[in-house]
Amino acid sequence: MDKFLDIIDELNGFIIEYCKSNRTILNTAVQDLIKGGGKRLRPILVTLAGKFGDSDKNKLLSIAAGVELLHMATLVHDDIIDEAKLRRGQVTAQERFGKNVAVFVGDYLLTKSYTLFTKQLSRHSLNKLNKVVRLVCIGEIDQFEEKYNININIYDYLKRIRRKTALLFAISTYIGAYESGLRGKSLYYLYNFALEMGMTFQIQDDLLDFAGQEKKTGKKIGQDLAAGIYTLPIIYLLQMEGYGEKTIEILNKDIITDEDIKRINDMVYKSSAFDDSQKLGQKFLDKAVNNLNKLPDIQVRTEMKYILDWQLKRQV
Amino acid sequence: MDKFLDIIDELNGFIIEYCKSNRTILNTAVQDLIKGGGKRLRPILVTLAGKFGDSDKNKLLSIAAGVELLHMATLVHDDIIDEAKLRRGQVTAQERFGKNVAVFVGDYLLTKSYTLFTKQLSRHSLNKLNKVVRLVCIGEIDQFEEKYNININIYDYLKRIRRKTALLFAISTYIGAYESGLRGKSLYYLYNFALEMGMTFQIQDDLLDFAGQEKKTGKKIGQDLAAGIYTLPIIYLLQMEGYGEKTIEILNKDIITDEDIKRINDMVYKSSAFDDSQKLGQKFLDKAVNNLNKLPDIQVRTEMKYILDWQLKRQV
Numbered sequence: 001m002d003k004f005l006d007i008i009d010e011l012n013g014f015i016i017e018y019c020k021s022n023r024t025i026l027n028t029a030v031q032d033l034i035k036g037g038g039k040r041l042r043p044i045l046v047t048l049a050g051k052f053g054d055s056d057k058n059k060l061l062s063i064a065a066g067v068e069l070l071h072m073a074t075l076v077h078d079d080i081i082d083e084a085k086l087r088r089g090q091v092t093a094q095e096r097f098g099k100n101v102a103v104f105v106g107d108y109l110l111t112k113s114y115t116l117f118t119k120q121l122s123r124h125s126l127n128k129l130n131k132v133v134r135l136v137c138i139g140e141i142d143q144f145e146e147k148y149n150i151n152i153n154i155y156d157y158l159k160r161i162r163r164k165t166a167l168l169f170a171i172s173t174y175i176g177a178y179e180s181g182l183r184g185k186s187l188y189y190l191y192n193f194a195l196e197m198g199m200t201f202q203i204q205d206d207l208l209d210f211a212g213q214e215k216k217t218g219k220k221i222g223q224d225l226a227a228g229i230y231t232l233p234i235i236y237l238l239q240m241e242g243y244g245e246k247t248i249e250i251l252n253k254d255i256i257t258d259e260d261i262k263r264i265n266d267m268v269y270k271s272s273a274f275d276d277s278q279k280l281g282q283k284f285l286d287k288a289v290n291n292l293n294k295l296p297d298i299q300v301r302t303e304m305k306y307i308l309d310w311q312l313k314r315q316v
Numbered sequence: 317m318d319k320f321l322d323i324i325d326e327l328n329g330f331i332i333e334y335c336k337s338n339r340t341i342l343n344t345a346v347q348d349l350i351k352g353g354g355k356r357l358r359p360i361l362v363t364l365a366g367k368f369g370d371s372d373k374n375k376l377l378s379i380a381a382g383v384e385l386l387h388m389a390t391l392v393h394d395d396i397i398d399e400a401k402l403r404r405g406q407v408t409a410q411e412r413f414g415k416n417v418a419v420f421v422g423d424y425l426l427t428k429s430y431t432l433f434t435k436q437l438s439r440h441s442l443n444k445l446n447k448v449v450r451l452v453c454i455g456e457i458d459q460f461e462e463k464y465n466i467n468i469n470i471y472d473y474l475k476r477i478r479r480k481t482a483l484l485f486a487i488s489t490y491i492g493a494y495e496s497g498l499r500g501k502s503l504y505y506l507y508n509f510a511l512e513m514g515m516t517f518q519i520q521d522d523l524l525d526f527a528g529q530e531k532k533t534g535k536k537i538g539q540d541l542a543a544g545i546y547t548l549p550i551i552y553l554l555q556m557e558g559y560g561e562k563t564i565e566i567l568n569k570d571i572i573t574d575e576d577i578k579r580i581n582d583m584v585y586k587s588s589a590f591d592d593s594q595k596l597g598q599k600f601l602d603k604a605v606n607n608l609n610k611l612p613d614i615q616v617r618t619e620m621k622y623i624l625d626w627q628l629k630r631q632v
Contacts, residue, residue: 025457077423081416100397101460103419107393108453110423114430115446123434130431137424141341144417 003306007047007064008040014065019112029093029105033072036088041201041307042168043068046176048307049190051300053180059120063179066116067172073109074136074168076102081144082227125175132171139163147228150238150251157235158199161206166198189291193304196288200311203281206231210268222261232280234264236273243271285311319622323363323380324356330381335428345409345421349388352404357517357623358484359384362492364623365506367616369496375436379495382432383488389425390452390484392418397460398543441491448487455479463544466554466567473551474515477522482514502611509607509620512600516627519597522547526584538577548596550580552589559587601627 012034019030043064050060078084079092080099086092094102117126142160146152173194177187209224210233224231230238230251237247247267250260268274288308295301328350335346359380366376394400395408396415402408410418433442458476462468489510493503525540526549540547546554546567553563563583566576584590604624611617 021454023454023457025461026454077419080419099415101457103393103396103422104453104456104460106419106423107426108450108457110426111446111450111453115443115450118439118442118446126434127431130427130434134424134427134431137420137427138337138339138342140420141339141417141424144420145341 003303004040004044007044010061011040011043011064011068014061015068018065018116019069019109025097025101026105026108028096029076030072030109032090032093032096033075033087036090038088040068042071042172044307045169045173045194048300048303049173049176049182049194050180052177052186052190052295052298053182055176055180059179060176062116062120063175064172066113066120067168067175069109069113069116070133071168073106073113074140076106076109078140080106081140082223084223121175121179125178129171129175132167135163135167143229146230148251150230150248152230152235154232154235157230157232161199161202162195165202165205166195169198169201170195186295189294193288193291193295196284196291197308197311199284200281200288200308203232203277203284204311204314207233207274207277207281210265210274222258222265225261225264226256232277233268233273236276237264237267237271240271240273243267243273282312319619320356320360323360326377327356327359327380327384330377331384334381334432335385335425341413341417342421342424344412345392346388346425348406348409348412349391349403352406354404356384358387358488360623361485361489361510364616364619365489365492365498365510366496368493368502368506368611368614369498371492371496375495376492378432378436379491380488382429382436383484383491385425385429385432386449387484389422389429390456392422392425394456396422397456398539400539437491437495441494445487445491448483451479451483459545462546464567465546466564468546468551470548470551473546473548477515477518478511481518481521482511485514485517486511505607505610509604509611512604512607513624513627515600516597516604516624519548519593519600520627520630523549523590523593523597526581526590538574538581541577541580542572548593549584549589552592553580553583553587556587556589559583559589598628 016030016034019026021027046064046067047060075087076093079087080094080102083094084092085095092102093105097105117129121129139160139162142156143164146156146160170191174187174191177190182190206224209222209231225234234247234251237243247264250256250264253260285308289305292301292304292308295304332346332350335342337343362380362383363376391403392409395403396410396418399410400408401411408418409421413421433445437445455476455478458472459480462472462476486507490503490507493506498506522540525538525547541550550563553559563580566572566580569576601624605621608617608620608624611620
């Protein structure tokens with residue numbers, strides 16, 4: 001996403017300055033999260049969406065930072081659930097400070113984001129945002145409850161990733177546009193564009209757990225699988241004749257070894273599970289494009305399109 | 317606090333209804349928290365404070381519920397840090413569902429409280445509240461960082477309990493009054509009254525860790541001590557000739573046994589540590605009374621006074 005480096009740099013600077021604290025833990029946690037890089041897709045969406053309206057640069061920067069801080073807060077709490085040691089190659093807060101401190105580091109980031117939102121957002125946007133944050137929490141709880149459940153179906157999966165990921169993409173885009181004065185159908189298309197893109201993004205992300213390169217993602221292959229989080233390719237595999245039973249046999253084992261993960265990984269590629277997942281991702285991408293095409297044909301639309309194209313190619 | 321049973325009943329009903337969800341985990345968590353009872357001091361403060369102005373009953377009920385939900389969210393996250401199995405005799409969320417789920421149960425409650433605040437509070441109150449929540453988080457992180465630190469002084473302790481407890485008392489009272497139209501000096505006195513009361517409350521609460529009866533508090537005696545949280549009586553004890561060295565010797569042990577806790581407990585009583593702590597608590601209480609006395613002499617002032625008197629007598 002080199003195209004948006006200027007947006008990202010400005011955002012990183014804003015976040016570091018805004019979160020400066022005389023608590024070492026908090027500064028370190030924020031710096032780790034910033035250093036971890038990440039695509040900053042949500043704040044980029046805020047910024048670009050604003051251009052469909054009449055945007056105020058400073059206001060949008062604050063909102064974009066609020067959205068990224070909210071995302072960071074969920075990452076910190078998410079890493080507690082996943083017991084993740086690394087996030088984008090950087091040590092996670094829960095690994096560095098322990099789960100206990102990480103809980104309040106996440107709460108702190110959440111509060112900092114709400115402080116920005118309270119200052120910048122209209123009550124309408126605040127209400128919409130609250131609703132999304134609530135659904136994100138429910139999505140995380142669902143994901144935890146669905147762990148190791150071999151009966152999970154595609155509908156459960158899609159509902160989960162909608163809540164876990166896509167809604168935050170959608171609301172970021174929505175508030176960027178709404179707070180820049182956009183109303184009516186364009187706002188609706190923009191929201192849907194980002195929602196569908198979020199679905200593609202998460203499917204792609206889940207595929208990288210199979211195909212991804214450890215060095216780039218900072219994540220061991222098969223990590224979700226080992227943690228009992230069954231994503232789209234596994235769900236397809238479980239339903240496939242000739243593969244389903246073998247997969248269940250492995251997943252039902254008490255301890256899943258690296259060898260087991262490799263066997264499942266091989267089956268995902270050998271069967272059509274990987275391709276089917278990609279196809280479903282493509283379907284959401286098409287829907288995103290459809291919504292985008294209904295928007296006014298201005299420069300920023302091309303930039304939004306660029307993000308979509310990048311989705312298909314990304315390996316991180 | 318039988319005097320306020322009608323307020324408490326209405327509040328409990330509102331919270332259960334408002335938090336109804338089709339997720340068993342969330343309903344159970346909320347019911348456990350409600351069943352745990354608790355004094356509901358913060359929502360009572362909201363309600364009473366409103367009577368100094370021109371209060372709207374429904375609006376205040378929503379705000380009071382928001383404040384209690386915020387408090388419950390911090391309890392859930394707090395129990396994760398403390399690894400507490402029981403809270404007021406009820407199983408904690410972290411014990412029932414595991415730390416992992418408890419993280420998002422807390423986040424969910426936080427979001428539900430913010431949804432109420434967004435609907436009911438002026439931007440002025442929202443900004444003040446955000447600031448307090450941020451300081452509560454910092455207070456929790458500080459408490460964790462100060463664990464097992466035998467060099468902690470009274471100033472550190474007072475700063476910690478101000479953030480951990482007193483500020484939420486103060487802001488609850490402030491927004492109850494402010495949102496009922498109260499302005500000027502009375503608002504200032506009310507805020508200070510609740511802040512000082514919060515300090516007394518936490519000192520009293522910490523004293524109960526030594527004197528409290530397990531059955532009533534649902535908390536084993538010396539639990540804070542065993543967890544490395546050194547409260548006022550310990551800080552006094554550490555500074556006392558004839559007791560300090562013995563205390564350090566025990567606290568520096570690798571494992572603190574029940575016998576050790578009993579020895580420290582005995583020293584707290586034998587020395588003036590317990591009495592000195594009570595005296596400091598009384599000082600804050602006096603300040604609270606002073607502020608209260610500057611407020612208009614109306615019926616609700618007597619009710620506020622009642623809460624203060626109850627503080628001194630409470631054993632739970």
